[in-house]
Amino acid sequence: MAKLIAWFKDIDSNNSHEVGESLAKLGELYSSNFPVNLGFVITTSAFDEFSNANGLCKKLADITSQARLNDSNSILEASKRATELIMNATVPAYVQDRVLSAYHNLETGGERFAALNSTAYAMISAGRARTPQVQITSSLCSEATRGYSFGGTRKTISNIQGDEALVHALKRAWSALYEPQAIYYFKKHGFHEGSIAVCVQKMVDEEQSGIAFSTNPLTQEKEVVVEAIWGWARPLEEGTITPDSYTVGPEHLQVVERKINRQEWLLTRDLRTMKETKKELSTERSNSAVLTDDVIKRVAHLAKKVERHFLKSHFIRFCVISNRVYLTGVHELLPPRSQGSAELQSGMQKVASGVSVSQGSATGTLRIAGTADALFSLPADTVLAVKTLSPKLIAHLENIVGIASLHGGLGSELAILARELAKPIVTQSTDFTSLDENDTILLDTQSASLYSVQTPAPPLESHNSFENAFPAPSFLDTEQNMTQPLPAQPSTEPSFVPKPLSPLLATKPTSSALTVGFSSAEGIFLQELIALCTRFGVNMHIATTKKEESKLTPQPQEEQASKNQQFMPFW
Template identity: 30%
Template sequence: MATIVWFKDISKRDIGFAGGKAANLGELLRANLPVPNGFVVTANTYDKFLDEAGIRDQVNNLLKNLNVEDTDKLNSASKTIKSVIINSEISSQIAKEIATAYDKLSSGTIRIAGASFESGEFVAVRSSATAEDLPDASFAGQQRTLLNVKGKSELLNAVKECWASLYEPRAIFYRTQKGFEHEKVSMSVVVQKMVDSYKSGVLFTIDPTTNDLNKIAIEAAWGLGEAVVSGEITPDYYVIDKRTGKLVLKKISEKPFMYTRDLEKGRTKKVNLSQEIAKKQVLTDDELFMLAKFGKRIEDHYAWPQDIEWGIEDGQIFILQTRPVTTIKSVESQMPATLVMKRAATQAAEDIEEILETETGIPNIEVATVEAEHEDIESILEKEVATPEVSETLPEFEETILEIEKAEESPKEETLPAGAIVKGFGSSPGKSAGRVKIISNLEELSKIQKGDILVTAMTTPDMVPAMERAAAIVTNEGGVTCHAAIVSRELGIPCIVGTRNATKILQDGMLITVDAIKGIVYAGAVGVQVGEEKQLEITQISQITTATKLYVNLGVPSRAEEVSRLPVDGVGLMREEFIFASAVGEHPLSLIEKGQEQKFIDNLA
């Protein structure tokens, strides 16, 4: 297998050597979508690096029988493994092939993010693991992304940083919880021309909180997308009805800062915005139209709802990544017949588990120290202040017109209902009661006990172990595509984001009820007992007669009753390794070695 493969030569079937992110970027490029050019350092190259450096056994031994619930041991193993990888040399042959590909990428005539200055292109270097963003496991933010990398030596260091991030504590913990064997997971690395976005965000081709397939949800903010996906700000939020093409919801938030490139140092920097720009609506009518059109096109291509990251540079929209939405319940019963049939045909040709995708967020940003000159992006925003708001009618959207009605906007002041103390945006529906635990830093995560309500400014991937113990999550910032929202939906726990003041209003030990259906926090236990969780019910759907029998892939044993209400003919695949992870809790061979075969049999049964 080659060390380097270009996007144009990759499709979604190439996850085995390209990883989920790269496979989808290649698929989009081959579908003539606006994807910045790049190449992938294949997963085989990572495996070759381990063997040439002679560190594979050392890495595996450090992970063998590791108790991931012991935070100190987990962090220690992670630190040692990452140090071993970063301090190992990449062979001259691998380094030469990466450098040659970088030279070729930098020689293009298309200028993206400062390509004409100094030697080499500015690139984003992103991990693309062979077991990330599965249909039932998003692995959101588990591995490293590095932005504004420039020069061959910086690139080689960035590649090793991505390889090492396969062993971040959160990544080791998450793989263990999901039943993935560490030694069978490999890592490719995406090297892609950097888009210096002055507008960016996330697009869902489904309402991510209600799973309504007839809606397109778009979040947008100024600058690079880091602030949106990490949940550091509350972005603008738009909802478009696919059937009518009408904008049915518009919430314009105050976005006090943005991330962009430092024009003197080439680093990613945080820039505070004026009140006028911070409160300005980000997207124009044309941009909304084009984003919605791209979203529908990508969803049709994959025959499945998509989670898409995008950026706008010099007036052009770029698609930065896409992945299937991983938290859908009973979606096929809502799908148009043509989409269901197309998806069935796709799955007949390839297993759905091959449709992996990129990580949902990039909360762990590392930037190279480089020099650059570039047009001041902040001056572009000054022009935006004078741009008119979205007009009453958008351009033609297929057979319909995207009309801007008097869509609901965020009220300036809201009156809370009786008993309510905090209001935000319900991003993972459900209702739970419990005691407040406010988390200000990672050192406080041990405060979270089973059934507590985790309250913080915004979650990070390092908080996932604590999030799994929480009964609900409440954050100050973020939108429906931020880390807290995505992980909460996957865990199936209520989550309210964008409250602005939860960490100030709520106090440690308070008994509260989190109603994430309405986005409201109540004092005391209201309509639910402590320890009880109420989720949105899936209504019984009548069986549809089809010539082909439909069977479900059951990945989580605890959801068997919920899945039984779907209009399917039975269970076609039950992932036994997930039973081991969730019910048995130990590897079968480990139990056998201990002479505990009966324990294994009893737990499995």
């Protein structure tokens, strides 16, 4: 029978196909005496046995095949159907037995005492719970495990206690393989097969938690970047809290830059009910640094030590308990796939600024996602403004070219994935709620800013008159406004020319100007056009051929000056 359970002490990087790359590395670090808490992994084979026993393989494959990248509704529908199949299925008895046996041994140090006789084992187990409170974390695998972040696909379930609760939570963790963000990720990268492993560890009361990059993920410089929040790490990963940020020099591991962000609440465990709770922080604690310089230095040292161990840049997840730092996760740091910076044009107006967490630039139509329903009608090339960097946005990424967020940091799951997919993100943005939807916005991460871009209306192909070509704006409704000139418009390209005035030559017009072609058959339309342009102060240029030039010959005193002009101002 395939191996269903693997303790950390039996795992190294060669087991990535059984437990996923991140858990394989965590097990290797455990065996190398890094500060990793004891745990075991329910391998991909356990999920495969579960799927085969319930006849789910083909059903799940058929469901996910109906999901389309550019249709987030189809992704969510596929996820819902797949999750229902998994949650309604039964975990085979032999799989349950192996999982629960490891769970019962977790409190006594795993299987290290398996060789002892029953009397000795009973003495060691005395006073220790057979059903400790645990936390489980999923780890996705594919046919191409290395070189992919699987950002946004991790699922953590906390405060699990008891056999029945663990089996139920295990199915919830397995369903992470078919959550919307996972379906999107697999389809985006063209993966055809996937599986999932689940890590089980005892619950700990994290006082602080965070993420540390052994190399700056944006600049690739060797400095260590640390982000930290109070309490559990999930709000950092989900982008619902803006973390403190510390930059540590590579040589002496001294803090060279710090940014303390206000954190008004934390996620923790209520020690009376032993349930997850959201706790408000005092004003003093909200505004104080999460980590001391000593802890920052130890975290940076740990990140660099992991980098030396694997001979590659990595980022680590950590927690702090009673001033001691523990490793909770480790992942290879992939180089960002940046699109490069934008070339700012004159006339662009900065409307918001913040901090870059994923490089590149993008121009698109602004959408402000106030509700989840708004995400289902995003047009192509959307610049999305949101409150938090929720992993739930991943299923909608196909139509999103850039994101601006009020909260979140480099360590959020969405930011990690965005750097892999070259989707620029500016977070900690100044309030952009005053912006209008449908504005064209340039998001530039080099300046960490959003700019309003003035764009012309698209060229119209068929009009019978000037009024039809330019529908009367509201300021034409009063006699007073009819005497006012049209507001200056930016240059447009291509030139707008009403169809009855067939252009003999198209050129890029100047501001507040119209370039038209002229032929004798169109004289009546031209007269109407001249009258309306005169009324509203629009400069008009007429392109002519030599044959028709005589119809527009200027007065004799102007003839020499105009002889070589192809375009003649009409007034």
